[in-house]
Amino acid sequence: MNILQKTTKYVFIALKYLSLVFFSFVAVLPIVSCVITAFKTETEYQQTNVMTMPQSWLNFDNFIQAFQKANMGRAFINSTIILICVLFVSTIVGTQLAYVLDRFAFPGNTLIRNLFLFASLLPGVAMQISIYRIMNDLNFINSLWGYIIMMCGTDVISIYIYIQFFENIDKSLDESGIVDGASYFTIFYKILLPLLKPAIVTSCILKGVGTYNEYYSANLYLQDKKKLSTVATSLYVFVGPLGSKYNLICAGVIISLLPALLVFITCQKQIYSGLTAGAVKG
Numbered sequence: 001m002n003i004l005q006k007t008t009k010y011v012f013i014a015l016k017y018l019s020l021v022f023f024s025f026v027a028v029l030p031i032v033s034c035v036i037t038a039f040k041t042e043t044e045y046q047q048t049n050v051m052t053m054p055q056s057w058l059n060f061d062n063f064i065q066a067f068q069k070a071n072m073g074r075a076f077i078n079s080t081i082i083l084i085c086v087l088f089v090s091t092i093v094g095t096q097l098a099y100v101l102d103r104f105a106f107p108g109n110t111l112i113r114n115l116f117l118f119a120s121l122l123p124g125v126a127m128q129i130s131i132y133r134i135m136n137d138l139n140f141i142n143s144l145w146g147y148i149i150m151m152c153g154t155d156v157i158s159i160y161i162y163i164q165f166f167e168n169i170d171k172s173l174d175e176s177g178i179v180d181g182a183s184y185f186t187i188f189y190k191i192l193l194p195l196l197k198p199a200i201v202t203s204c205i206l207k208g209v210g211t212y213n214e215y216y217s218a219n220l221y222l223q224d225k226k227k228l229s230t231v232a233t234s235l236y237v238f239v240g241p242l243g244s245k246y247n248l249i250c251a252g253v254i255i256s257l258l259p260a261l262l263v264f265i266t267c268q269k270q271i272y273s274g275l276t277a278g279a280v281k282g
Helices: 003-038 042-047 061-069 072-103 109-121 124-137 144-151 156-167 172-179 184-195 197-212 216-221 231-238 246-277
Strands: none
Touching: 003 246, 042 246, 061 072, 061 231, 061 246, 072 109, 072 144, 072 156, 072 184, 072 197, 072 231, 072 246, 109 156, 124 144, 124 216, 144 216, 156 197, 172 184, 216 231, 231 246
């Protein structure tokens, strides 16, 4: 290896690590500025830039005000109810649908798969007029359970994850269950569903993050912000035509991040194994 090749090699290595450091810095900077702003008083925020350190790191007034004025206690309860119901129903419906599409050959099987693929290509905003009319006709607007029913629609990505995982499970397990006299429901719930744990973890992460952070639909259909606010919509009480209280917003953002951070720290082993083992396989 001559000098030019060595120089080129080291230059590429340096560029690789510099790019990693740069993009890490870009990703972390908003979080750092949010944490700094959350501890500032309103006067400090108006008179300093976002990266100026607060005078006291023990000032928790912003967190108390954000939690009380945004009614975040009720928002956390509503978001928890929505999240549990949506993940439970989506998992049951999605796994059963994937089981039928993968294990049974019937007319229209391919058509259904293609329709799911076509549905994934449609932007959600384009269908909001029809969805809003349906929600209005069913009196689901301003109803927490109506919103939950709408959000329980199984997303296409989860279905394809389940189907791909089913394809990697040997059908001899089904045949042995049938020989032992087990029904299709018994085979699904007793044999196949426990094997889908990595795929279920993966789909629950994707669906859970989207449901927890959902703002557009929650703001549109849950119009009673005092009783039906979610974590994603509660902080907009600090946004108005006369200005926005970003120190309180940042404090509320940190509060809303704490449950997700706690779940990640507690279950990171299961999350990592689920993302690697539950990913789409070739």
